Amino acid sequence: SDRRTHDIACMPADGIGPEVISAGVEVLKAIASADGTFDLTFEDYDWSSETYKKTGKYIPDGGLERLKKHDAIFFGAVGAPDVPDHISLWGLRLAICQPFQQYANVRPTKILRGTQSPLRNARPGDLDWVVVRENSEGEYAGQGGRSHRGMPWEVSTEVSIFTRHAVERLIRFAFETAQSRPRKHLTVVTKSNAQRNGMVMWDEVAAEVAKDFSDVTVDKMLVDAMTCRMVLQPKSLDTIVATNLHADILSDLAAALAGSIGIAPTSNLDPTRQNPSMFEPIHGSAFDIAGKGVANPVGTFWTAAEMLRWLGEKNAADVLLECTEKVCESGTVTADLGGSAKTADVTRAVCEEIRKAY
Ligand code: NAI
Ligand code: MG
Numbered sequence: 001s002d003r004r005t006h007d008i009a010c011m012p013a014d015g016i017g018p019e020v021i022s023a024g025v026e027v028l029k030a031i032a033s034a035d036g037t038f039d040l041t042f043e044d045y046d047w048s049s050e051t052y053k054k055t056g057k058y059i060p061d062g063g064l065e066r067l068k069k070h071d072a073i074f075f076g077a078v079g080a081p082d083v084p085d086h087i088s089l090w091g092l093r094l095a096i097c098q099p100f101q102q103y104a105n106v107r108p109t110k111i112l113r114g115t116q117s118p119l120r121n122a123r124p125g126d127l128d129w130v131v132v133r134e135n136s137e138g139e140y141a142g143q144g145g146r147s148h149r150g151m152p153w154e155v156s157t158e159v160s161i162f163t164r165h166a167v168e169r170l171i172r173f174a175f176e177t178a179q180s181r182p183r184k185h186l187t188v189v190t191k192s193n194a195q196r197n198g199m200v201m202w203d204e205v206a207a208e209v210a211k212d213f214s215d216v217t218v219d220k221m222l223v224d225a226m227t228c229r230m231v232l233q234p235k236s237l238d239t240i241v242a243t244n245l246h247a248d249i250l251s252d253l254a255a256a257l258a259g260s261i262g263i264a265p266t267s268n269l270d271p272t273r274q275n276p277s278m279f280e281p282i283h284g285s286a287f288d289i290a291g292k293g294v295a296n297p298v299g300t301f302w303t304a305a306e307m308l309r310w311l312g313e314k315n316a317a318d319v320l321l322e323c324t325e326k327v328c329e330s331g332t333v334t335a336d337l338g339g340s341a342k343t344a345d346v347t348r349a350v351c352e353e354i355r356k357a358y
Pocket of ligand 2: 248
């Protein structure tokens with residue numbers, strides 16, 4: 001048959017992860033069946049803080065080789081109240097992102113119709129950004145150490161690593177992203193006044209790569225001033241590129257400015273496509289609301305749309321995002337967006353819109 005098939009690894013992991021990922025699978029199945037030109041298959045992975053507490057490992061022996069066979073990974077969130085966050089993050093999420101060289105972390109943010117930005121004057125269309133984050137090294141390279149633990153003279157180092165290879169490939173990807181968007185505008189964020197080595201190299205590499213993208217307008221910002229610009233002049237920004245740490249922080253700010261941490265998606269991409277890419281909502285495991293059926297699934301639906309786009313299903317991706325936005329506009333939203341709908345209500349409404357859309 002000439003039907004396309006995409007094989008998805010589902011990894012809900014912790015907290016509200018299982019609630020939002022099962023909602024996401026439901027809408028993905030609805031869109032594949034309504035669209036009719038492609039099939040999705042799903043395989044469940046139970047890797048989580050629960051399996052870590054039982055077995056001492058987040059990823060079982062041989063696990064990454066199994067995971068590598070899939071076309072994409074649909075991930076919930078990892079983190080549990082009784083496991084230190086650096087153990088869970090390095091044990092599962094970074095243990096997948098780093099060996100799979102998912103070096104581009106892409107975080108689109110916009111004000112969805114029917115939702116409200118905390119910025120008094122911002123309407124849908126006034127804030128429409130993509131943050132491209134370096135996802136393989138930088139401040140999160142894991143270089144450093146601790147000596148004299150617990151002593152008053154203890155020392156610790158956390159060393160940032162910036163390689164020309166990784167900076168160049170990421171900045172090139174950011175230019176391509178900017179080029180693919182209508183405004184063709186890229187803002188390069190560093191802190192090259194205070195950090196005079198790695199950040200100055202970033203600026204130099206950006207200036208070199210810019211020569212290959214004459215149709216993209218570039219500007220430069222220091223990260224501290226960037227926070228002000230995001231709040232005060234959201235319309236002046238489009239695509240944004242920054243280091244692992246800086247873009248981690250800026251993208252959370254972006255999600256909050258767009259209205260809720262519950263709506264935003266993240267893609268961890270290996271642009272060479274040698275390894276599967278991983279797609280997840282931006283939020284964490286939210287143990288404060290886990291098990292109550294009230295988690296906002298919109299971030300996961302947008303994540304699912306980004307995954308479909310990466311797999312080549314552009315039309316289905318557009319339809320899914322449009323249907324999700326329609327449901328927000330209709331007022332079927334969870335408590336974080338000021339409504340009273342449950343996860344299941346929003347999911348049902350989006351599936352219904354999908355059936356109407358085809
Ligand atoms: P969080 O995103 O889990 O929660 C922050 C706040 O936002 C909470 O009040 C939560 O209820 C709310 N929230 C988050 N997602 C929501 C949704 N879909 N619908 C409605 N409300 C939502 O961040 P927090 O509390 O800092 O971290 C909790 C755990 O998650 C930690 O263990 C942390 O390490 C982990 N984490 C994991 C991430 C990942 O797997 N990529 C990302 C961020 C945090
Ligand atoms: Mg973060």
